[in-house]
Amino acid sequence: MDKEELKYLFERYQQHQCTPAEWERLRSFLESDDAAHLLGDVWDDLQHGEHDPHPVTTADRERIYRNILEDHRLSPGREKPTKIVAWYRNNTAWMRIAAAVLLVLGIGWAAVKQQWLLPRHAAPAHLSAQAVLPGGERARIIFDDGTAIDLEKMKGDTVIHRGAIQIVKGKDGSIHYRPAATAGGDSKPVYNTIVTPRGGEYQVELPDGSHVWLNAQTSLRYPVSFHEKVRQVELDGEAYFDVAKYSLNGQHLPFIVITHNQQLEVLGTIFNINSFNNSITTTLVEGKVKVQALSGSSEAKVLRPNEQSVYQEQHNTFTIIPVDPLYATAWRNGNFSFNRASIREVMGSIARWYDVDVEYKGRFTNSVFSGTISKFEQIDKLLATIALTGDIHFKREGRRILVME
Template identity: 50%
Template sequence: MSKVEAYKNLIRQFYAKSVPEDSKAHFAQYLEDPEFLEAWEQLIDDDELDRASSSEPDDDQLFDKIKFDSRIKEYLTTVPLRKKLISTKVFKIAIASLILCTTVGSFLIWNINRKSNPTLVSNTKDWVVPGKERAQIILENGQVIDLDKITGDTVIDNGAFEILKLADGSISYRMKKGDHNEKKIAYNTIVTPRGGEYNLKLPDGTRVWLNAMTTLRYPIVFDKIKREIYLQGEAYFDVMAQQEDGRRIPFVIHTGGQALEVLGTEFNLQNYGQDIVTTLVEGKVKLNFVDSRLDDQYLAPAEQSIFYTKANKVIKNTVDPYYFTAWKDGKFAFSKTSIQDVMGIISRWYDVDVIYNTKIENFEFSGTISRYEDFRKLLKTIELVGGIHFEIEGRKVYVKN
């Protein structure tokens, strides 16, 4: 008999209330064995356990029975339970162990996870989740549109133009014929909060992906002499080339003290503070530094410039653009990145505050992780490098040696 089949027999005994006492004593160890959980899930998939109990409660009843049972209330102050984030199979396993193994109530799955992850202490009922598509558009007249509250395939009529929210969640613009006054340029502003991201197509066809905590101001119709927009935060651009009477129409992005002129290209632009980081993926860009005597800079693919506005200097390096653009494709990508930079990126995306209890130096992290990873698992992955620990309280993350 295979190990999985042996476990199945044991589980059937649990349901029949005839499990041997020595097996009860080892129940916590069984729960830590993937083959035990596999056996239990197979029985659930085969509906065998459902047939064994015709009075089994539905998912809501299962959740409430776990949540309000006196034997696990003590864990609720440290381990948050969210019904939507726990599968039905796990509910059934947990409730079965709760009902049938009264002598091992302290060995519930949540307690095991708590013991296996001692550094990530959480004293909160809040649940930290990854960011999502969330943004607001502020129209020229001050009207605010919450894009995440609008379903896909929706047209928002704004008089001279229409805003289209497509099925994939992105937005684009469509002008109405004869309604545009070219003498007056009207601007819209799109804002993503902490824990938000969005992508849109500008009126000229340029695609823009906005990271968390980003503001982009742009005209609803571009000038035929120069296309100009204004950025604060981080965005990835795929600029559409345009010509008028055989002449190229420049595309210029103003961010802080830097003006970037696009020469037909894809690039990432970041400006969250005093430093402005431009990473070129393909094409060519020209950088001009406003109110500065610094020379203009030209970037080729895989080159990056960092403009230190406070020190009034610029440094150009060759980099792997992947590590600076992976966020657009749903990933964190780090290569010997300082813990301060790593946590700065994470804090914007998960909407948490990071506090350093001690001065941490010479800690670098390399790796690629999904931006939609469970928050505790993400921090645990960073901890595995060694020399650093985290504690979570509410939406605060404490970093310790």
């Protein structure tokens, strides 16, 4: 996080306008080792700015800092400054249950507060290089001509004109499309692609009013207007869809999601698709969807709420199982949540969100993990929580994590 972004988030907080994502990004940054060397400069700027015309005392700084860390209005999962997370590690012979208490306020808070209230010094270079922060709202839109814009650098209430459409970034950071006043009847389809990097996620409202939340390391290709007989998008990665009903000239337009060799047709509204881990997992939250392979002889499968299909592209097979959608959709609400997941699946999610590289030393053949933890914990706290569950150990060097039995 740079100085301008931190200043922007503080201003949003003081004006009671922080979105949940902005809230968690500010909160996680203040808990990080990088916070100390930026806080004083930001406060000096705010003190002389129009939003804060009165001098900010040391007591004011401490009070506001403590309020941010303890405030839970925009963070339903954090009812107290401390959070207890239960993880379970199972193998064929035994189950071990460990409860890890993650202190949001504690030694880390005291150390950062002390550095903040004392005269400012530059943070040691080796500490800055070692810091690994959670992800945030980061994405690019790639246009049909190959040019791109970085959405993270755009301010809220920004409008970009692209031919017959306008791309609007709202105050909450989300992107939506609307026709320009001079829009004509050009029927040639024009596509945009929104891409989230490792350590990024984003929300986009499609031209038909459908909302899509993209997880880290995901791309979604979609038309900027729907004039065909179907609404078709292409997904690579993981996304949560809330599909709107849409008609053109009195005719309902089906909504289709193409993910590698899988085609999903929306017969309802809310679902999650995950194409990581060498399979395509579709979890239905609400409504009804139909999934089928684009090639091969597999017949179409219809999912109902609380059902999940796993498509193995290599074997061209679908498996339908009952599930609790909580585990598949927790990422959209700011959590990691696993149900009997392998350590590689767990660390795959962590690697994409924190933008780290993971190496393994061991076979890890009989271990599965279940549990829920915030995506905005400091990474070392998160790894320590997992390590408490059994024989898994971690060694972190900067952005490289070694997983050992």
